[in-house]
Amino acid sequence: MIEQHKDRLTGCLGMAVSSVYIYQASLIEDSLLADAVGVAGVPTAIGYLMLAASLFLFLKSLLKTKQKAEVSEEETEAGGSKHPHLKALGLLTLLATFVAIVPVLGFVVSIGLFVAAIAYYAGARDAKTLLWCALITGPVLWLSFDFALEIHLPTGMWPQWIGK
């Protein structure tokens, strides 16, 4: 994407986000305890500031003389994925799946599966290492958090399943 297009897109997105924010701020009901500025005063001002900055960036991109197309630095490196954004989307799906399954399978089991799945997705193919990673990660993190730091990780549905 060339620089001009990036500015234009940033400007458009900025205007959209700030408009929604200003609208949301207008819906906040003032409290009896509110001061002269009001509950929504500062957020609304920041919303307008961002709207103005985004509009200015957008207009600046329109007024820019046609520049030589500048190729973005984020072009795919040789040997990397041909579709880096799709690859990132796949990773996000795995992360979201992890967040969804923790309440069911518990942290220790889920994190083991998660580590193996992500390592496989990132290119690891050695089945033995993957299995070891899956088996070790959960207990190590459990020992660190539950035992050493006394931060209890979610147990999932296991207590119900085994009738505890």
Place this chain on the structure above:
Amino acid sequence: MDSFLLALSNLSSGWVILSAFAGVLWGIFGGALPGISPSIAMALLLPFTVGMEATNALVLLASVYVGAEYGGSIPAILIRTPGTNSASATVIDGNEMAKRGQAGEALGISLMSGLYGGLFGLLVLVLCTESLAQVALAFTPAAYFSLGILGLSVIAGLSGGSLLRGLIAACMGLMIAFIGSDPVSGVQRFTLGSEDLLDGVKPILVMVGLFAVTEMLVQIGEPPWARGGSSSTRLKLPNWAMSKRLFKPQAIGAVIGTVEGVTPGAGGTVAAFMAYTEAKRWSKHPEEFGKGSPEGVAAPESANNVVTATALVPLLSLGIPGSNSAAILLGGFLIHGLQPGPMLFQKAPEVVYGLYGGLFIANIAMLLIGLVILSPCMWLVNRPKPYLIAFILALVMSGVYAIHQSMFDCGLVLLVGILGYGMRLLKLPVLPLVLGMVLGYMVESNYRRSLLISGGDHSIFVTDTVSAILLGLSAILSAYTLWKEIAERRKSVK
């Protein structure tokens, strides 16, 4: 003089030394885990201090603080994940150095800058506590507002050449900071009806999402050998030439860390960012900042370690805990029947001077423990990339969960990761967003409190002397940065 000798005698006390080493080790472990803040690491040890002798207990807690503030820089440099809020400025150049295969140098600079900063802060604490306490007392809400504005004035220096983009990013940060309960009336704002957002969004969640998750989303699409850095796992301490070069940024960090540390509520994060931008401003090589400048590591690390000692100034002299960590330390004092404040120096000088001695040992312990553990840490991040990505994400998810013990936070971090990925595609700088987020609450709450005090009269911000000085300083710094940017742009056009 007797008290000073008492402090010196603590340097050879076995229990004090053990407390300092144990505290620093625990602190480094906690600080290196994203999500475990210095205050959490301290709070976890608080119950164990009940049966301890007062000086040993306080040395243990203060050493955790020292260790945790340093520990946050290790994952910041090695895996682009700040372990603590104040390590987020270290990410910028520290991780760039690691990507260039200079992880050993970056960790060495961070360790030595942290040591110098910690010792300088201790010196300030010992010599100037009483006079600096007056500075803390001079801070009214108007002055706090202006201090926040001074913090925001460095945005121009963090915008990567485009002030407009930096401004948009800073506004985004401020918008996130306004989520949650209103600081004056308690009314819910932008929570979309979610109870999980009532308390607002913790800055560390945004930082972990923006730095760690975004980085992993980018790296997954890169070839296995990309950004691997060097396979060397040798820690490299700065040599004489490098030490000379780093003196100026370390001094800048020390001065800024002192001012921010003695000001209750300002904290190490703002100090680190301000030190970074000021070091860039005064550097002979400003063009290297953001691309792996050693000075860009030294300044924030020096600043946030100075704060570990100077943050104790308002606590010891006035009994005001200026940060969460200081509040936990206050708890440690109260458990042992001690009330920090002006009388503490008369009533229990052996504890105060014992704490000074313990802090000195803690800084030495930080150096020694750092020398031992940093090479294994580098070895760990040189493992094959697929496993490294998986383990970083597992660590991030566990650490994020630990903050509130809530899976909602994990989902939130993913959303911030997507935001960071989008920002990277659009070349929007993330640092102004982080700064806006950190300072948003401080700026808004003190702005409105000031107006409540003045009955809506805005002149309070210029009639208050400290506020006027800080606002003037913000104006000068902003104007200077803008002028420099415009001059550089004209130069490049020519």
